[in-house]
Amino acid sequence: MAVSSTQVQFDSLFGLFTYLAIAVSIIVFSLLIYFVVKYRDKPSSRQPDDTPILGKVPPSRGHARSVVVTVSLSTIILVALIIGSFGAIDNILSPPAPSQVCDGCSVLVTGHQFYWNFAYPNGHSDNLVLRVPLGNSIRLNVTSADVFHDFGIIGLDIKTDAIPGRTNVMWFTTYKAGNFTIQCFELCGIGHATMKGILNVVDETTFQQWYTHTRITCSPSSVAVNQTSQCTALLSDSSPSGLGLTPKGNVTFSTPALGYFNTRTCTLMAGTSKGTASCSVLYTPTAAGTGSARITSVYGGDPTQSDSSGNTAILIA
Amino acid sequence: MGQRFAYSAKRWLYTTNHKDIGILYIITSLFLFAAAGVLAITMRTQLSAPDNNVLTANVYNQFVTVHGLLMIFWVLSPLAFGFANFVIPLQIGCRDLAFPRLNSMSYWFFLFSGVMMILSFFFGAAPDLGWTLYSPQNTGQFSPAIGFNLGAGALILMVVSITMSSINFLVTMFKMRAPGLKLRYMSVFPWAILVTIFMMLYAFPSFLAAVVLLYVDRAFGTVYFSSIQGGSLLWDNVFWFFGHPEVYIVLFPAIGIIADIIPTFARRPLYGSKYVIGSLVAAALISFVVWGHHMFVTGIGIASTKLYTVTTIAVSLPFDVIVISLIETLGFAKLRLKAPALFALGAVANFIVGGITGVFLASVALDYALRGTYFVVAHFHYIMVGASIIGLIGGLYYWFPKITGRMYDERLAKVHFVLSMIGFQVLYFPMFLLLDMPRRIVTYSPQTDWGLLNLTATLGGLIFGGAQLLLFYNLYRSSRVGPPSGPNPWDAWTLEWALPSPPPPHDFDVIPTFQADGTIRFGSGPGLPNGLGHSNEIGNPNGSSVSNKTSPLHHEGLSPWPVLMAFAAFIFFLGLTIGKPANPQPVSYQPFWPLIADGVILGIISLFGYSRETFTVHEDTHVESWPFKQVPNMKLGIWTFLGAEVIFFGVLIGSYFFVRTNDAAWPPAGSLFEIRNGFAMTLVLLTSSLTAIMALASARAGNRNGLIASLGGTLVLGAAFLYIKAGEWFSLGASGVFQNYSLPATSYFITTGTHGVHVFAGMCMTVYLLAKAIKGKYLHGDHTTLEHFGLYWHFVDIVWVFLFPLFYLI
């Protein structure tokens, strides 16, 4: 059963190579075995009349024709393989633009000794699970924070190197829901064998619910230095059953920018519409910095709800 | 007894005879084959079941790395060059290599480098990131163990050994062939060695440059590989530019052996031998433009990957021709299936599988799935073990009677063949099916379905490993009690079989001559010197004992200096590498000075001894030496050496370009280094070339004062160059610009520093020449040494002519 676009493509190309390889092997090995059996030294064997003898350079023999035939036949096969490969590589190396894939389908993957970090546009970040929607094209920007790793997904037949200072783009379309093993394919140190992750392909509504179920808004969205903005995290139900259960627990806020929160965590309270909850904190920037402050809210989940996070930016005048 | 032991120790330590050295290479590499094999079997045991814990990840990573390095550099090539040492001079009809003492030195460098690699286990940790030593994990920050430095030192010593021996073989094969022996009369083995040497000469300098840059990064905190602009891709390029030719370097000698064994046992000449040889040459050339297939998924861009796909697939064509020719040789043959033939045929079979799967990996599209998996492991083991090792074992059986004068046990050898082939397939074929499993992992989870295939592979490994014990037993026992083999047990045609087994120390009483029709003649008589109708036969007709008649031309040929020199280098590098870290961040290491000092002193003593020793190498004048007829051996050797230097500097300069193009903010010309300084140094150095030419002219004219004056001038100008350079370095240092300051500083200090070391070496030579000139040498037509020095000195100057604009003007 088809797992992903890359797997389908790999299977057909690998199939082509394998058929031709088997055909060529059968021909060559039959020839080899036939000759060995037929011309092995038996009492009845005839002594060849051009046997090399010590003290004389043997005369050269062999037809250019044989070379021409070998090379031409091989070339025909190899050209077919090249054409097939070029078609496939064009596809592998033309990922959709970030704007062409769904929100949350473009993920930054960073290799670390010894785990993979997945960072979504909404600020959600995870060191184990890469969750993506079924039936969508997924675009991964792969890089490394320390040494040379290689990001590969077993079963999807696709991988790419994770190299510090470089970003390699990899993409595929998911055809099948379920979990797949992500593993590092370049020896990167002691933890290399266990440098794994999980690709979790879920149906689209589940994904969207999960992906968007933390939303964060700050108002005003543009403030001056030392002026306060209120940031609200709004959570919607993400339980697998989708029964409209209300998320409970705490939300934690953070920012890399200079400034302070009145409190870093707040406790969720049920909202007016079914299956929603929210809570707020106050943020005050103390320096303009880069001109904006990225605020991230992380919800750790509860027994019925998955974890999630969201982020937004406040402009600082 | 004691005396005999002392004699034999002296003989083996001091020998310069190519046959002895060949035997030393063969035995050493077989030992290391066993050692690296033990590592492999241990790893296979660990992998036999999921979640196994025979080895920790830490130890496993060291094993997997050292196993690969040992097998590639210290087993495959040296075993092949052991054969080459023993038989090439015999096959081309000369009495030794062009530079016998250099040959001995190559062996000892090789041995000590292997010792150093193994020692690395005892200094923290051996290298543990795979034989490819990827960057930036190879930098001090991620691999701080001192053992890694030893590993790097070992690799440098090994490259020195390879460079010396490839120069030696090249000169020998181009300059010392028996009269009338045209290159096209050579069988495939010498051809394969010749092609291999060329690949070594052009590939290894790139590796040397890579390891040297790595070493200075680790020792002096330069930032070639720890910077983003250099980093992973710089290493990938310089490593694989060497790495791909290297995989052919370890394969070609085996192909040569196979292509000589099969015709011999089939009793027919090789089919299309000139096409086979042409294919080797073609594949060697193409091997320098395919390295990108190891970088398919690094993101080098769609156009380059397509190009590398085409070149890589194209390189399989010459191999097709070789395989088909080998098979066609069997047509209408009378194939005697003795052990050498069995191993050669087995190697062909494995090579077919390895080659075909190579084409899979050549497809960039498939490589996006297959990279880093056991499919790759299977592919290259089919080539390196299936074709190379199996082929070399064929060579071992083939030449065993020639080397020892005794026959091995054929029955045991056949059992060995069958078990090896079965073990091999059971070991490696399952790995093709493990095309999802990452390579180089210490363990895997039980949830995967990899367990059974891995268990199978491990069983195969035990069979294969166990089978090799038969080989060792057979070789050991047969060398003592095997029946005398006679000079030519296989009825082969190549020249080594014309001599008794084993051949006498001086090989040939009379140098053979090749007639225009390809007949080989010894002296005036028609016979062969092996007891087959030769008038003044040497030794025992069955050839089982060494003749005690020594040639006047080749005395005992013992020299203590090569082994001492190698030992000095070993101590020196040990001192350089085992020092404690001086600085934690960035890591840099403090050398261990006492050992360095010992190494330098011993090195100077042995260099002195080496040059004073009267060791005459006979240079025959009637030999076949196309295409270098007019060039004396030594000069050709120096040319070749400088050719390797060109690649070395080329890679240094290439690395500079690489980091520079990747760096958006390179300081503009003139801002970092004073153009004035560079200009002054250029002027000084060019003038010194002039004085070097004048020195030679004065010597030719017999003008002693002119000679002394111009040599003195060269020395002073060299010193002036270094003085300005040092001034520049100090003023940079004073303003805080050190080698670890930035990439521009790193590349400047290392590239010009390396050049400066070359200038310094040239000045040492000048001092030596000057001392001799004052004593009145070189004036009576004995000025060749001056000529050689001139070649070197001009080369060093030309390098500067490139460095000046690159670093100062643009």
Ligand code: HEM
């Ligand atoms: C028919 C010709 C061959 C082709 C087309 C071919 C192709 C390739 C390709 C494309 C790779 C890179 C795979 C990857 O890393 O993803 C590879 C790896 C390798 N090949 Fe070949 N190959 C051929 C012959 C050989 C020969 C003759 C040797 C050795 C004697 C060899 C030894 C290796 C080794 C050692 C590697 C793995 C390097 C590493 O990553 O450690 N190959 N080959």
Ligand SMILES: [Cu+2]
């Ligand atoms: Cu990794």
Ligand SMILES: [Cu+2]
């Ligand atoms: Cu390659």
